[in-house]
Amino acid sequence: TQTVSQSDAHVTVFEGDSVELRCNYSYGGSIYLSWYIQHHGRGLQFLLKYYSGNPVVQGVNGFEAEFSKSDSSFHLRKASVHWSDSAVYFCAARSTGGADRLTFGKGTQLIIQP
Amino acid sequence: EAAVTQSPRNxxxxTGGKVTLSCNQTNNHNNMYWYRQDTGHGxxxxxxxxxxxxxxxxDIPDGYKASRPSQENFSLILELATPSQTSVYFCASGDIWGGVEQFFGPGTRLTVL
Structure with a gap:
């Protein structure tokens, strides 16, 4: 069974702080990994993806994520958060050899305090 | 700009009625998807x-049918709606990297009484 786990349902930080949102996966073989953001009442928006090469990938609005095969992880980071980063963040994965479909984690709500 | 629209929005x-949720995309993507989002389930x-x-x-097709009559349109059909199908439904399209990058619609909030 392929799974994507986001261990933190909520993360609270102050504006200007750095943040790391955690994602772990359980897949056999090669996978694609991605992160999405969902602002309240909206659909999801793609942030970034990883397949191979440099394990650190850059996304929009200063987000980056780092892939670790040894830890089966793909954590999302931002050096200095803004109040507009308040949202729910979803990690997603798909097997490179499988169907064109994603498996999503349950999401992490990022709360930015002023 | 890529666009996915859904109707109705609410x-x-x-219970027992038929519900059809519609999705239209102007991205010319081959792949389209229907998801439901519930608290605690992602x-x-x-x-x-x-x-x-x-x-x-x-992963959860029971109680739902889908129809793709054209490249642009993808419908989700609940033939006999039940209260357990109360949820927010999202449609998405995406071909890039085999569906890794998907474009989502704004969602439809469905309440089954």
């Missing part, structure tokens, strides 16, 4: 499609 249905895939005339079962 729907109240009665997004779960109901059905997806690789192109006109194609439908595939996702």
């Amino acid at each position: 729907k109240v249905a009665v 997004l779960r895939l109901i059905h997806y499609s690789y192109g006109a005339g194609s439908t595939e079962k996702g």
Whole structure:
């Protein structure tokens, strides 16, 4: 069974702080990994993806994520958060050899305090 | 700009009634997806499609049918709606990297009484 786990349902930080949102996966073989953001009442928006090469990938609005095969992880980071980063963040994965479909984690709500 | 639209945006249905949720995309993507989002479950895939005339079962297809009559349109059909199908439904399209990058619609909030 392929799974994507986001261990933190909520993360609270102050504006200007750095943040790391955690994602772990359980897949056999090669996978694609991605992160999405969902602002309240909206659909999801793609942030970034990883397949191979440099394990650190850059996304929009200063987000980056780092892939670790040894830890089966793909954590999302931002050096200095803004109040507009308040949202729910979803990690997603798909097997490179499988169907064109994603498996999503349950999401992490990022709360930015002023 | 890529665009995925859904209709209706809100729907109240009665138990046992038929509900059709519609999705239209102007991205010219082959792949389209239907998800439901519930607190504590994240997004779960109901059905997806690789192109006109194609439908595939996702992780939770029971109680749902899908129809893809054209490249642009993908419908989700609840033949006999139940209260357990009360949820927010999202449609998405995406071909890039085999569906890794998907474009989502704004969602439909369905309440089944």
